[in-house]
Amino acid sequence: MPWRVAVSSLDGVLINxxxxxxxxxYIIDAEKDGPVVTVEQRMVTPLCQCGSHSEQGMSAGIEALxxxxxxxxxxxxxxxxxxxxxxxxxxxxxxxxxxxxxxKLAAYYKKTKRPxxx
Numbered sequence: 001m002p003w004r005v006a007v008s009s010l011d012g013v014l015i016n017x018x019x020x021x022x023x024x025x026y027i028i029d030a031e032k033d034g035p036v037v038t039v040e041q042r043m044v045t046p047l048c049q050c051g052s053h054s055e056q057g058m059s060a061g062i063e064a065l066x067x068x069x070x071x072x073x074x075x076x077x078x079x080x081x082x083x084x085x086x087x088x089x090x091x092x093x094x095x096x097x098x099x100x101x102x103x104k105l106a107a108y109y110k111k112t113k114r115p116x117x118x
Contacts, residue, residue: 002029004039005105006065006089007098008073012038015095019076020048025065028102032110036102047080062087072101 006025008017023046027039044064047057062084065071070090081091094101 002031002034002037003109004029004068005102006042006068006071007101008071009098012041013098015072015098015101016074018048019071019073019080019091021046022073025071026098027068028098030102030106032106036099058083062089065089070105072098072105 005028007015007028008019008022009015009026010017012026022044024041024043027042028036029039030036042064044061045057047061058080065084066087068089070092071084072092072094074095075093076084076091084091092101092105094104096104
Protein backbone atom coordinates (compact mmCIF):
# COMPACT_ATOMS: atom_id res chain seq x y z
CA MET A 1 0.00 0.00 0.00
CA PRO A 2 1.54 3.36 -1.00
CA TRP A 3 2.09 6.17 1.44
CA ARG A 4 1.95 9.85 0.64
CA VAL A 5 4.61 12.53 1.13
CA ALA A 6 4.37 16.30 0.58
CA VAL A 7 7.52 17.88 -0.86
CA SER A 8 8.25 21.61 -0.92
CA SER A 9 9.94 22.10 -4.27
CA LEU A 10 10.07 24.80 -6.91
CA ASP A 11 10.54 22.33 -9.74
CA GLY A 12 9.56 18.84 -8.56
CA VAL A 13 13.16 17.66 -8.88
CA LEU A 14 14.92 19.25 -5.90
CA ILE A 15 13.67 19.86 -2.37
CA ASN A 16 14.58 23.53 -2.47
CA UNK A 17 11.74 25.53 -0.91
CA UNK A 18 11.19 26.76 2.65
CA UNK A 19 7.96 25.32 4.07
CA UNK A 20 6.50 28.73 4.92
CA UNK A 21 7.19 30.20 1.49
CA UNK A 22 5.85 27.27 -0.54
CA UNK A 23 3.04 28.12 -2.96
CA UNK A 24 2.57 24.44 -3.77
CA UNK A 25 3.70 21.01 -2.69
CA TYR A 26 4.43 18.05 -4.90
CA ILE A 27 2.43 15.13 -3.56
CA ILE A 28 4.24 11.84 -3.96
CA ASP A 29 3.07 8.28 -3.48
CA ALA A 30 5.80 5.79 -2.60
CA GLU A 31 6.15 2.15 -1.62
CA LYS A 32 8.84 0.89 0.71
CA ASP A 33 10.64 -0.99 -2.07
CA GLY A 34 8.78 0.33 -5.05
CA PRO A 35 8.45 3.32 -7.33
CA VAL A 36 8.22 6.98 -6.40
CA VAL A 37 5.28 8.55 -8.26
CA THR A 38 4.34 12.23 -8.31
CA VAL A 39 0.55 12.31 -8.00
CA GLU A 40 -0.13 16.04 -8.15
CA GLN A 41 1.11 19.55 -7.57
CA ARG A 42 -1.10 20.87 -4.76
CA MET A 43 -1.51 24.66 -4.47
CA VAL A 44 -1.45 26.26 -1.00
CA THR A 45 -1.36 29.78 0.36
CA PRO A 46 2.16 30.48 1.66
CA LEU A 47 2.33 30.61 5.44
CA CYS A 48 4.79 33.55 5.41
CA GLN A 49 3.11 36.75 4.28
CA CYS A 50 5.00 40.06 4.46
CA GLY A 51 7.30 38.89 7.23
CA SER A 52 4.60 37.48 9.51
CA HIS A 53 2.84 34.15 9.91
CA SER A 54 -0.86 33.54 9.73
CA GLU A 55 -2.54 31.08 12.10
CA GLN A 56 -5.31 30.70 9.55
CA GLY A 57 -2.69 29.99 6.88
CA MET A 58 -1.09 27.33 9.06
CA SER A 59 -4.43 25.64 9.67
CA ALA A 60 -5.16 25.69 5.94
CA GLY A 61 -1.72 24.25 5.19
CA ILE A 62 -2.17 21.42 7.66
CA GLU A 63 -5.58 20.66 6.19
CA ALA A 64 -4.20 20.70 2.63
CA LEU A 65 -1.49 18.18 3.56
CA UNK A 66 -3.65 16.10 5.90
CA UNK A 67 -3.61 13.00 3.69
CA UNK A 68 0.20 12.87 3.82
CA UNK A 69 2.37 10.89 6.20
CA UNK A 70 5.36 13.24 6.03
CA UNK A 71 6.62 16.56 4.74
CA UNK A 72 10.04 16.90 3.12
CA UNK A 73 11.25 20.49 2.97
CA UNK A 74 14.47 22.44 2.56
CA UNK A 75 13.84 24.44 5.74
CA UNK A 76 11.07 24.90 8.31
CA UNK A 77 10.72 27.02 11.42
CA UNK A 78 10.17 25.50 14.86
CA UNK A 79 6.58 26.75 15.26
CA UNK A 80 5.45 25.31 11.92
CA UNK A 81 7.26 22.03 12.64
CA UNK A 82 5.57 21.74 16.02
CA UNK A 83 2.12 22.33 14.55
CA UNK A 84 2.62 19.83 11.72
CA UNK A 85 3.95 17.19 14.10
CA UNK A 86 1.05 17.90 16.46
CA UNK A 87 -1.28 17.14 13.55
CA UNK A 88 0.44 13.78 13.00
CA UNK A 89 2.74 14.66 10.09
CA UNK A 90 6.42 13.77 10.30
CA UNK A 91 8.69 16.61 9.19
CA UNK A 92 12.14 16.22 7.64
CA UNK A 93 14.50 18.98 6.49
CA UNK A 94 16.13 17.31 3.52
CA UNK A 95 17.42 19.68 0.81
CA UNK A 96 18.17 17.01 -1.79
CA UNK A 97 16.92 15.42 -4.99
CA UNK A 98 13.26 14.49 -4.44
CA UNK A 99 13.47 10.86 -5.56
CA UNK A 100 16.62 10.21 -3.48
CA UNK A 101 15.09 11.84 -0.40
CA UNK A 102 11.87 9.81 -0.70
CA UNK A 103 13.89 6.60 -1.06
CA LYS A 104 15.96 7.59 1.99
CA LEU A 105 12.73 8.20 3.91
CA ALA A 106 11.41 4.79 2.83
CA ALA A 107 14.63 3.14 4.08
CA TYR A 108 14.28 4.98 7.39
CA TYR A 109 10.66 3.86 7.78
CA LYS A 110 11.59 0.30 6.85
CA LYS A 111 14.42 0.26 9.42
CA THR A 112 12.29 1.74 12.21
CA LYS A 113 9.21 -0.26 11.19
CA ARG A 114 7.19 2.94 11.17
CA PRO A 115 4.56 3.62 10.29
CA UNK A 116 3.04 0.22 10.87
CA UNK A 117 1.30 0.05 7.49
CA UNK A 118 4.57 0.26 5.54
